[in-house]
Amino acid sequence: MTEITKEIVAEHGLSESEYERVLEILGREPNLTELGIFSVMWSEHCSYKSSKKWLKTLPTEAPWVICGPGENAGVVDIGDGQAAIFKMESHNHPSYIEPYQGAATGVGGILRDVFTMGARPVANMNALRFGRPDHPKTRHLVSGVVSGIGGYGNCMGIPTVGGETNFHASYDGNILVNAMTVGIADTDKIFYSAAAGIGNPVVYVGSKTGRDGIHGATMASAEFDDDSEEKRPTVQVGDPFTEKLLLEACLELMATDAIVAIQDMGAAGLTSSSFEMADKGGVGIQIDLDNVPMREEGMTPYEIMLSESQERMLMILKPGREDEARAIFEKWELDFAVIGKVTDTGKMVLTMHGDIVADLPVAPLADSAPEYDRPWVKTEAPAPLKADTLPVPADLGKTLLNLMGSSEIASRKWIWEQYDHMVMGDTIQRPGGDAAVVRVHGTDKALAITTDCTPRYCYADPETGGAQAVAETWRNLTATGADPLAITDCMNFGNPERPEIMGQFVGCIAGMKAACNALDYPVVSGNVSLYNETNGTGIHPTPAIGGIGLLKQSSHMSTIAFKADGETILLVGETTDNMGQTIYLREIEGREEGAPPAINLEQERRNGDFVRASIQAGLVTASHDISDGGLAVALSEMALAGDRGATITLEDSLPAHAALFAEDQARYVITATAENAQTLLENAKKADVPLQILGTTGHNELKVTGMLAISVSDIRQVHSQWLPDLMTVPGH
Amino acid sequence: MKAAVIVFPGSNCDRDMKVAIEQSLGTPAHMVWHGDSDLPDVDLIAIPGGFSYGDYLRCGAIAGNSPIMREVVKRAASGTPVLAVCNGFQIATETGMLPGALLRNANQKFICKDVDLKVVGENKRFSGAFASGQVVRFPVAHHDGNYFADDETLARLEGEGLVAFKYADANGEVSDATNINGSRNNIAGIYNEAGNILGLMPHPERLISEQLGGTDGKLFFDNLVNSLN
Numbered sequence: 001m002t003e004i005t006k007e008i009v010a011e012h013g014l015s016e017s018e019y020e021r022v023l024e025i026l027g028r029e030p031n032l033t034e035l036g037i038f039s040v041m042w043s044e045h046c047s048y049k050s051s052k053k054w055l056k057t058l059p060t061e062a063p064w065v066i067c068g069p070g071e072n073a074g075v076v077d078i079g080d081g082q083a084a085i086f087k088m089e090s091h092n093h094p095s096y097i098e099p100y101q102g103a104a105t106g107v108g109g110i111l112r113d114v115f116t117m118g119a120r121p122v123a124n125m126n127a128l129r130f131g132r133p134d135h136p137k138t139r140h141l142v143s144g145v146v147s148g149i150g151g152y153g154n155c156m157g158i159p160t161v162g163g164e165t166n167f168h169a170s171y172d173g174n175i176l177v178n179a180m181t182v183g184i185a186d187t188d189k190i191f192y193s194a195a196a197g198i199g200n201p202v203v204y205v206g207s208k209t210g211r212d213g214i215h216g217a218t219m220a221s222a223e224f225d226d227d228s229e230e231k232r233p234t235v236q237v238g239d240p241f242t243e244k245l246l247l248e249a250c251l252e253l254m255a256t257d258a259i260v261a262i263q264d265m266g267a268a269g270l271t272s273s274s275f276e277m278a279d280k281g282g283v284g285i286q287i288d289l290d291n292v293p294m295r296e297e298g299m300t301p302y303e304i305m306l307s308e309s310q311e312r313m314l315m316i317l318k319p320g321r322e323d324e325a326r327a328i329f330e331k332w333e334l335d336f337a338v339i340g341k342v343t344d345t346g347k348m349v350l351t352m353h354g355d356i357v358a359d360l361p362v363a364p365l366a367d368s369a370p371e372y373d374r375p376w377v378k379t380e381a382p383a384p385l386k387a388d389t390l391p392v393p394a395d396l397g398k399t400l401l402n403l404m405g406s407s408e409i410a411s412r413k414w415i416w417e418q419y420d421h422m423v424m425g426d427t428i429q430r431p432g433g434d435a436a437v438v439r440v441h442g443t444d445k446a447l448a449i450t451t452d453c454t455p456r457y458c459y460a461d462p463e464t465g466g467a468q469a470v471a472e473t474w475r476n477l478t479a480t481g482a483d484p485l486a487i488t489d490c491m492n493f494g495n496p497e498r499p500e501i502m503g504q505f506v507g508c509i510a511g512m513k514a515a516c517n518a519l520d521y522p523v524v525s526g527n528v529s530l531y532n533e534t535n536g537t538g539i540h541p542t543p544a545i546g547g548i549g550l551l552k553q554s555s556h557m558s559t560i561a562f563k564a565d566g567e568t569i570l571l572v573g574e575t576t577d578n579m580g581q582t583i584y585l586r587e588i589e590g591r592e593e594g595a596p597p598a599i600n601l602e603q604e605r606r607n608g609d610f611v612r613a614s615i616q617a618g619l620v621t622a623s624h625d626i627s628d629g630g631l632a633v634a635l636s637e638m639a640l641a642g643d644r645g646a647t648i649t650l651e652d653s654l655p656a657h658a659a660l661f662a663e664d665q666a667r668y669v670i671t672a673t674a675e676n677a678q679t680l681l682e683n684a685k686k687a688d689v690p691l692q693i694l695g696t697t698g699h700n701e702l703k704v705t706g707m708l709a710i711s712v713s714d715i716r717q718v719h720s721q722w723l724p725d726l727m728t729v730p731g732h
Numbered sequence: 733m734k735a736a737v738i739v740f741p742g743s744n745c746d747r748d749m750k751v752a753i754e755q756s757l758g759t760p761a762h763m764v765w766h767g768d769s770d771l772p773d774v775d776l777i778a779i780p781g782g783f784s785y786g787d788y789l790r791c792g793a794i795a796g797n798s799p800i801m802r803e804v805v806k807r808a809a810s811g812t813p814v815l816a817v818c819n820g821f822q823i824a825t826e827t828g829m830l831p832g833a834l835l836r837n838a839n840q841k842f843i844c845k846d847v848d849l850k851v852v853g854e855n856k857r858f859s860g861a862f863a864s865g866q867v868v869r870f871p872v873a874h875h876d877g878n879y880f881a882d883d884e885t886l887a888r889l890e891g892e893g894l895v896a897f898k899y900a901d902a903n904g905e906v907s908d909a910t911n912i913n914g915s916r917n918n919i920a921g922i923y924n925e926a927g928n929i930l931g932l933m934p935h936p937e938r939l940i941s942e943q944l945g946g947t948d949g950k951l952f953f954d955n956l957v958n959s960l961n
Binding site: 147150151154155156157239240241242244245248331332333416417418419420421422423424425427428430439554555 | 741742743744745747748751752767781782783785786787788841842843844845871873875935937938940943944945
């Protein structure tokens with residue numbers, strides 16, 4: 001037997017005090033298998049030891065929430081006995097090392113989280129962050145991640161309906177790949193993971209277990225250094241066809257009542273799934289590892305327990321239902337093995353070749369995972385950066401074109417054309433708008449889905465940035481006419497052991513909490529990815545938010561496209577002269593400074609409720625939230641989508657570059673017929689919502705009186721070309 | 733009229749196909765599992781898109797040798813109309829029901845978008861809703877849609893009016909610029925000699941309502957159902 005030395009403990013990522021705790025819990029030294037289990041269970045990735053204290057403060061309840069954080073995914077009621085089940089998860093570290101497989105298995109993992117709960121996945125989204133566009137690795141990473149996401153979702157036949165992509169130097173050494181899945185289930189057919197029923201069979205289904213991905217969760221809990229390439233073997237390999245079979249087989253079995261509990265094997269594989277199921281049910285589990293389907297001969301208990309082979313599930317069945325279940329999995333040509341049983345011992349006992357290879361108490365291991373109150377320092381909020389400190393560009397038209405062709409704003413079509421975004425036949429708002437919209441199959445309802453975060457705001461002022469990320473998803477859902485329901489969060493940060501990073505985390509959480517409360521928009525699921533650092537440099541704090549909303553009648557959906565000539569264009573919300581952290585400041589002045597746009601959550605709510613009610617009342621013909629690049633960019637995007645121009649006149653109370661490019665929040669552009677525009681003005685006044693007429697749609701240029709006039713086709717040219725140009729390998 | 737949709741374990745446009753057929757037909761389509769070797773007696777067989785058996789080998793190669801496809805080939809030979817879309821088209825070429833092969837897209841990437849197609853060959857059953865030369869819009873979603881056939885086959889397809897659709901622009905111009913995936917002669921779909929089999933890469937079943945972005949697919953299925961009734 002391997003002697004457990006200090007070095008071995010350190011290699012497993014356990015601190016000395018954590019190892020002391022292991023000895024205390026066991027009352028003896030662990031063997032290597034047991035140490036490996038502690039190591040993954042107590043990894044940051046699985047135990048949330050640095051983040052738990054703060055995550056607990058987020059609002060998680062609302063009358064429509066069926067299941068909040070803690071299960072495989074969050075569940076919200078969407079009426080008519082149906083629920084939407086969704087979650088977003090990171091796969092950052094693997095995707096940097098092996099972009100195709102890292103991203104693909106990220107999608108596979110989040111899909112399993114959702115169908116484990118009984119839902120048929122209906123949409124995938126993603127939130128991607130890459131390094132600066134001209135970094136030598138960026139093209140390779142973008143190409144690999146995008147094909148990996150597409151490769152998995154396309155084969156599964158789940159539409160990937162949108163997402164967001166940023167480029168910034170802070171991600172040069174640590175890209176972020178956050179994948180989100182939304183599924184639909186009947187509210188009386190939702191499956192949970194708590195094991196129950198002493199003596200009930202523990203069943204393994206799906207792919208065989210191989211040696212891939214061992215210690216993936218531990219890798220995801222450490223910083224990168226120059227040798228990170230050597231971690232390639234810890235990246236798992238995806239098999240979407242097997243996952244498709246697993247999905248269909250699980251849903252077929254779920255239509256019966258044979259399942260007591262079910263959990264996918266994700267990070268930390270069989271270890272984390274079996275411990276979580278036992279812990280939630282307050283029971284023990286005995287597993288005979290000889291019965292685990294294995295891909296290779298001679299695998300050790302350590303390897304079996306820590307493997308992160310993909311496309312596997314663990315289930316507790318009702319007694320006597322094994323044959324019925326086996327028949328379904330055999331029909332789908334998947335492995336099915338009874339590997340153990342539920343016990344009343346409160347222990348996880350693993351045997352192999354007749355020997356006990358691990359004997360661990362479940363509750364202490366799962367519940368006494370270390371929890372840290374890490375020291376943190378508040379990020380000092382910078383002062384706003386007034387527009388009058390910046391020169392007004394001589395050629396504002398050229399400035400707008402620069403922004404439309406910038407890395408932040410240019411079209412992502414090159415990406416989403418590689419994703420099958422229409423399969424399943426219910427995508428009624430495709431990528432490129434404020435939110436994607438998919439119909440709930442066979443009903444007149446639809447779900448709006450979006451992912452958002454503005455990391456540069458979070459870096460400058462975490463609290464404002466955290467609130468803004470939540471508010472932007474809410475605004476994007478609102479702009480489609482949907483009622484926002486809830487969010488999932490994917491918290492991507494640097495090393496939490498550094499107080500300034502921990503301060504970013506604490507600040508973002510505080511902002512998110514305030515926004516969730518003000519907007520009645522709780523967090524129902526999420527994931528934390530820390531240690532996104534390379535050689536001591538952390539990423540911008542990136543609390544990626546995935547929001548979903550409900551359109552009770554899909555015919556009420558609004559899109560960003562100008563619909564007809566001669567319609568009135570209106571601006572909802574107020575514009576200020578703060579240019580801090582704007583894309584304008586970054587692209588035109590080359591500076592990343594100042595305070596991000598302020599958040600006023602009461603105004604956010606009023607403005608959003610007004611826009612949504614106006615859309616649902618049929619008064620609005622197009623709607624778009626204003627975000628990166630400000631009003632001029634929003635108008636340009638509406639013109640591009642509708643292939644028609646607009647003539648705008650702005651009040652001269654603000655400098656031109658602020659009026660056009662400031663990124664003040666809680667703003668929307670909407671269009672209406674001239675008659676309805678008057679009604680909207682009256683309604684807005686009553687609702688205390690700032691609303692002003694900007695101009696009229698029509699012609700083929702975007703014209704802002706006294707400021708700029710550019711043809712829609714010139715805008716389209718710069719907007720559509722940036723990403724394809726970036727991705728074209730020179731010389732080809 | 734009765735229709736069957738063949739379902740392989742990795743099919744993923746089977747439901748979309750079913751919905752489109754049923755919208756035009758008004759009665760349920762039979763979903764036929766790949767493991768079954770007997771097909772119900774039907775007037776239309778649809779082979780839908782997807783990744784039949786994972787397609788880690790050549791797309792459709794394994795499906796082309798499946799028991800159910802032997803039955804489909806037999807039915808087709810005796811005149812039953814077959815609509816083979818996307819992966820279905822790939823499978824149909826693997827069985828030899830249609831000539832040529834679908835190679836990896838010229839840009840090596842998956843492509844998902846609406847495309848304009850010029851209606852070329854006349855076939856009342858499959859394209860009777862459209863005039864020859866008309867432009868229709870269906871979406872594509874494939875990684876391997878680059879149609880290849882040797883010169884002789886190509887000449888025969890063109891000469892006998894067996895090219896069904898070509899990738900074109902909105903005005904019906906067929907050029908290299910409109911060739912999205914490198915297909916020879918911009919071919920998006922072809923008929924067999926008897927005219928009872930249509931293989932096409934684009935998905936008519938995806939544009940069957942205004943809400944989905946267009947109705948050319950609905951026109952396609954309405955005509956198909958009417959012509960078989």
